[in-house]
Amino acid sequence: MAFLNIWNITRRELVSYFNSPVSYVFIVIFLLLSGFFTFMVGDFFGRGESDLYAFFQWFPWLFLVLVPALGMNIWADEKRMGTIELLFSLPLTTFQCISGKFLAAWGFLIFAVLLTFPIVITVAWLGDPDYGPIICGYAGCFLLGGAYLGITCMTSAMTSSQVVSFIISEVICLFLIFCGWGPFTDMLVNWAPAWLIDTAASFSVMSHFTSIRRGVIDSRDIIYYCSIIVFSLFTTAMLLKNHRS
Amino acid sequence: MPEAGLYNAGAPEVAAGGEMIRVENLFKWYSRRLAVNDLSFSVNRGDILGFIGPNGAGKSTTMRMITGYLPPSLGCVLINGIDMARFPIKAKSRIGYLPENAPLYSNMSVMAFLKFIALMRGFRGRTALGKVNEVLERCFLENVRHQRIDTLSKGYRHRTCFAQSIIHDPDILVLDEPTDGLDPNQKREIRKLIREMGRTKAIVLSTHILEEVETVCSKVLVISDGKKVFDGVPSGLKAMSERAGDVLIGINSEDRREIIETFENIELCDKVEINQGCDVMSIRLCPMKGIPAEQIKLAAVRLCMQNGWPIDALSITQGTLADVFHKITESQKES
CATH class of the missing domain: 3.30.70 (Alpha-Beta Plaits)
Known part of the structure; x- marks a missing residue:
């Protein structure tokens, strides 16, 4: 029953994603930007290597803009339109509602990422790539997208304004990028103790994403992303409970 | 009735007599503002309770607590003998709820929306489709079944939301201003439907229209500033008039x-x-x-x-x- 409820909500959300022209605009922008960063900024051909390093390295930045845009309306719209009252008067738990909505948005994001498959065909046609890092890279993208989406889901539950939700999730995601980003940690080196820099860096999506996209599946990285997702969704439940009381 | 999940295993199902809704000493604070103040009442099967009061009196807040959307600060709501706070899923499955302003997923068609609600109410496959067709016919929505909700007129939107509240044939209906914004003909149709259903169900409806209480309701409850000021039959309320009995x-x-x-x-x-x-x-x-x-x-x-x-x-x-x-x-x- 619980799984059916989650599946029914996921299916409704997925259908509404695919019925909305904005979703297709999202996919087109995502594909164009990923192509632009890979070939123009990442110098895919200039590297002369048959891997997807130039492609995956931009995902934390690309998702920083696109994932909050995708998820900002998850709860904000429900609150603005009043449908949250309808949803929570149905015989289902808050956990089922949150999971259903999150899985739908995540599923749509995974679908958009999978549409980049021509880049894999290109690299396979041009050379003889190692498929391990490519598969790990995609898995890392899914987890990274899930973490960003969890955060956006949480910020969306904070407010009924999509714009406010977008801005807050941008700030949080940007913080998670910067706390382990080279130039940022270099700034801290001169005055902060090493353990503080290490602790800050361990919270960063960058360091965890880098090891996955290199083809190293470390349980710590998976636990990190899953923890962000679980923590965000748990906070979402608390925020929704607070909204209803 | 749809099955309740394991979440509610062990919930009692026995209500005293024909009592379908029992509200006991309900309080609701919004920060420091007391919205509902020690409210108690009950509704039996066959009763249509008109819930009236000035704007901001606490009508919608009370209805939201009855339907489990809002938790009460104090007190309890029993739905067919089931405690809403302890067994929310089982209690909610007994209720049909029409929220204020009839909120709907505007990017769905009427048919798709009602099918979603039927699935969420525990119906599957052909049964779900049968339930959808039944309410489409009952609420006169057949000619807009494939239309997107955001293109519907207010009357149709209201009827669509009303249809979702009765799709699982609940024992209890909670209707927050069911005729708000409808034209006189539509109001008449909805009132007729409520009267028909009131024979076998327990219905609570809030309204600003006092004539609706006279024409539809068998009981009336008046609240002001969150406090109950009258609970009885409409004729009893009228009898309180200074001019009554002259x-x-x-x-x-x-x-x-x-x-x-x-x-x-x-x-x-x-x-x-x-x-x-x-x-x-x-x-x-x-x-x-x-x-x-x-x-x-x-x-x-x-x-x-x-x-x-x-x-x-x-x-x-x-x-x-x-x-x-x-x-x-x-x-x-x-x-």
Whole structure:
């Protein structure tokens, strides 16, 4: 029953994603930007290597803009339109509602990422790539997208304004990028103790994403992303409970 | 009825008598503001309870607590004997709810929306489709079944939301302003539907329209500033009117001075109001406390017959809900 409820909500959300022209605009922008960063900024051909390093390295930045845009309306719209009252008067738990909505948005994001498959065909046609890092890279993208989406889901539950939700999730995601980003940690080196820099860096999506996209599946990285997702969704439940009381 | 999840295993299902909703000492605070103040009432099967009160009196808040959307700060809501706070899923599966302003997923078609609700209510496959077709027919939505909700008129949107509330044939219906924004014909249709369903269900409806309470409801509950100020039948509420039970008599006679003298001295009346119109004199006789209006009416008729005054009109006034509503809600505010 619980799984059916989650599946029914996921299916409704997925259908509404695919019925909305904005979703297709999202996919087109995502594909164009990923192509632009890979070939123009990442110098895919200039590297002369048959891997997807130039492609995956931009995902934390690309998702920083696109994932909050995708998820900002998850709860904000429900609150603005009043449908949250309808949803929570149905015989289902808050956990089922949150999971259903999150899985739908995540599923749509995974679908958009999978549409980049021509880049894999290109690299396979041009050379003889190692498929391990490519598969790990995609898995890392899914987890990274899930973490960003969890955060956006949480910020969306904070407010009924999509714009406010977008801005807050941008700030949080940007913080998670910067706390382990080279130039940022270099700034801290001169005055902060090493353990503080290490602790800050361990919270960063960058360091965890880098090891996955290199083809190293470390349980710590998976636990990190899953923890962000679980923590965000748990906070979402608390925020929704607070909204209803 | 759809099955309840394991979440609610062990929930009791027995309600005392035909009691479907029991609200006990309900309180709701929004930060420091007390929105609902010690509210208790019950609704039985076959009852249509009209929930009335001024804007901001706490009607919607109470309905949201009955349907489990809002948790009460104190007190409890029992749905068919099931505690909403302890077994929310099982209790919610017994309720159909039409929220205020009829919120809907505007990017879905009427059919897709109702099918989603049917699935969420635990129906599968052909049964779900059958339930959808049933409510489409019952709420006159067949000709807009494939239309997107955001292109529907307010009346159709309202009916779509009403349809979702009855799709699982619940024992209890909670309707927050069900006829708000509808045209007179649509209001009539919805009221007819509510009356029909009220025979077998327990219905709570909130409204601002007092005539709706008279035409639809079998019970009425008035709240003001979150506090219950009346709980009874509509006729009982009307009887609280200062003008209820007065005898109104119209006399068409030239002996005006004599009529005035006679009626001013009539026994068992607190007050006599005489209005001298052009042709007909209108006399209002207010009986003393405990004296039945019928007795005064008979006395008045006897007086007219003895003196040969032709009676043009004779009635016992019932009072208006609007008078009582104003009186009791204002006195609550003052206190």
